[in-house]
Amino acid sequence: DIVMTQSPDSLAVSLGERATINCKSSQSVLFTSNNNDCLAWYQQKPGQPPKLLIYWASTRESGVPDRFSGSGSGTDFTLTISSLQAEDVAVYYCQQYYTPPLTFGPGTKVEIK
Amino acid sequence: EVQLLESGGGFVQPGGSLRLSCAASGFTFRDYAMAWVRQAPGKGLEWVSILSASGADTYYADSVKGRLTVSRDNSKNTLYLQMNSPRAEDTAVYYCAKGSAYSSMSCLDNWGQGTLVTVSS
Numbered sequence: 001d002i003v004m005t006q007s008p009d010s011l012a013v014s015l016g017e018r019a020t021i022n023c024k025s026s027q028s029v030l031f032t033s034n035n036n037d038c039l040a041w042y043q044q045k046p047g048q049p050p051k052l053l054i055y056w057a058s059t060r061e062s063g064v065p066d067r068f069s070g071s072g073s074g075t076d077f078t079l080t081i082s083s084l085q086a087e088d089v090a091v092y093y094c095q096q097y098y099t100p101p102l103t104f105g106p107g108t109k110v111e112i113k
Numbered sequence: 114e115v116q117l118l119e120s121g122g123g124f125v126q127p128g129g130s131l132r133l134s135c136a137a138s139g140f141t142f143r144d145y146a147m148a149w150v151r152q153a154p155g156k157g158l159e160w161v162s163i164l165s166a167s168g169a170d171t172y173y174a175d176s177v178k179g180r181l182t183v184s185r186d187n188s189k190n191t192l193y194l195q196m197n198s199p200r201a202e203d204t205a206v207y208y209c210a211k212g213s214a215y216s217s218m219s220c221l222d223n224w225g226q227g228t229l230v231t232v233s234s
Contacts, residue, residue: 093158097115097220102148102163
């Protein structure tokens, strides 16, 4: 099974500042057929279901603000919120969908400093 | 608009059985993989199972293999999760989620609101 890890567990960022979350997979999730990484990012606000933010490691889902961006390849990935807004307070999860079981990372909680 | 509505949650005794349903609308159900993801109280997301669009390919987390069974009825636009002999550790909110593609190699682009299952004697 592919194990997903995230760092940090939590972070507090001032409004308007950058937030960076890291995700690492225990093996490559590169889909060679299209040369894309099978890595997604989700946002979960309290009391709500998760919401897809990013897929193929760096493709923003429709309607997601452009302050959210994904980067990385192979086994190391990053979610960046370029200018944190109050509504971005949430837990963020990465997930690999390269091979079942389609494992999630443990989550990173983002708060306002 | 994609809508996923889970039902069937509630209390179940260890060793009992329960069936969850997920009614889908707003998209061509038979063209997409569907998944179940659960979240124990205060914990992170745990992927449970995914079923390809045709139903031919099904995968499970090791923690539920042999006890939970996923199925779909493409004529009714409905996804199911049969829980047999549940354990206390199966207590969680169960989310139904739509895959982004036909195959099981899918991220999850739409989620239901979830249904709570509590396993307790």
